Amino acid sequence: MRKIADNIYSVGAIDWDRRLFDELIPLPDGTSYNSYLIKGQEKTVLIDTVDPEKTEILIDNLVSAGVTKIDYIVAHHGEQDHSGSINDVLLLYPDAKVVANEKCKKMLIDLLCLDESNFLTIKEGDTLSLGDRTLEFIDTPWVHWPETFSTYLQEDKILFPCDFFGSHLATSDIFVENESAIYGPAKRYYAEIMSPFRRQIRGNLKKLEKFNIEMIAPSHGPVYKNPKFIIDAYAKWASEDVKNYVMLPYVSMHDSTRKMVEYFSQSLMDRGVKVDVFNLTDVELGKLAMGLVDAATIVLASPTMLIGAHPSAGYAAFLVNALRPKTKFMSIIGSYGWGSKMVDQLTGMMSQVKAEIIEPVVTKGYPTEDDYAKLDELADAIVAKHKEASLM
Structure with missing residues (x-):
């Protein structure tokens, strides 16, 4: 006592x-x-x-x-x-x-x-x-x-x-x-x-x-x-304020998605946006949850597994949906081999999050120069949204 x-x-x-x-x-x-x-x-x-x-x-x-x-x-x-x-x-x-x-x-x-x-x-x-x-x-x-x-x-x-x-x-x-x-x-x-x-x-x-x-x-x-x-x-x-900050949880099976994440995170940093990259194979749930408190944007990165999202990405989407963060914008990047419904699946799993979806970027196989250019366009779109929200 x-x-x-x-x-x-x-x-x-x-x-x-x-x-x-x-x-x-x-x-x-x-x-x-x-x-x-x-x-x-x-x-x-x-x-x-x-x-x-x-x-x-x-x-x-x-x-x-x-x-x-x-x-x-x-x-x-x-x-x-x-x-x-x-x-x-x-x-x-x-x-x-x-x-x-x-x-x-x-x-x-x-x-x-x-x-x-x-x-x-x-x-x-x-x-x-x-x-x-x-x-x-x-x-x-x-x-x-x-x-x-x-x-x-x-x-x-x-x-x-x-x-x-x-x-x-x-x-x-x-x-x-x-x-x-x-x-x-x-x-x-x-x-x-x-x-x-x-x-x-x-x-x-x-x-x-x-x-x-x-x-x-x-x-x-x-x-x-x-x-x-x-x-x-x-x-x-508990306010509705967010920061000029992108959460980038990812999982990669054969390096295609990982290369996209590496390029995209650098593209965002070059444009003055704070980024945290979370490898979903070993990240702790608490760190993901803490990131969600402040993030203006969430970009979930996943390969395609049997035409759907990787289960680790699905778990992350489920967590985001359950915690219903105040994030303002969301997108998805990833890759596939022969067919994919990954984007529709993940966006459907995060339906409780009232955020604007920015056009996803999904590559067939290993990313090409055209795919990297699309990632730059996504980074530009995020910067524009953050500026409109007076975050930059």
Whole structure:
């Protein structure tokens, strides 16, 4: 148990070894499952619990701290990395009530088989007194599930936002000590988890403006003693602004597509456009997701495999479609041997992205001088679009 303020403690768990979340999201820096204990004069509250695999750590922290009674367990979010230890905590503190909004309550009943009698149901703007302290509840949906809410501790001006403003980072630092060091993990977290909900995030940020927040204690990663840093970062990431930047994910089977990518990336750089090239055979999902946060243009490069796109390019298209980035322009380049429906397939797979399609360039076999000239034309078209959008 570690103190973050007077009678407020971190009692969660650090997961140094976890390298994959939801069997999908890479965790190169591990993660933490933050749970917070607030001791009021009259009532004691536990803010969220931990992943089931780390339940023992949470229980040990509570027992070793001499916590004999918990009155409330605030469950901000139904996902099990925050709610998964609730049943075990209730075994130890059977009189505790699970505090949740109606949507979250229903999810917890379904996911954890809790009984409705376990709950104290709250709604937006409700308050809960701990004697000398007051919890105020704020609906902050879609960060990143529909039921998520946040808690504001009025007297201490601390926001407990669950996944909102989090970072997958295993660290012994209870507070953010180096803002430049946390920026990357926080952006990766936003890109992988939050970015499809940028419109809702903008609404939630607007809602938080009326609160005087002096500290943000998220459910993953260290606590922010300078809330403006992460709030400003989220405002930028969740805006519709993009940069003079092209993402170029590619896969190549017999070098034709790779040669196109090498030429095209240089052509863009010669014209003053920033480019990142991602080899889809070994790129990490998180790096792709982070690139999508800022890219004005995505150009997906693929060879043809059995008249369709290479499966790695298909996976990238599926990811782009799922994350629905704010990118303004898209195109496709690649090659084929005897026939191809690759372009139609990939554009169809990215139908949720509201971006303008710039004429693709597809070569038959190894690229010729005429094909390179077409790549230059594509680079010129991208430059013109970026200039029209005032990015250059």
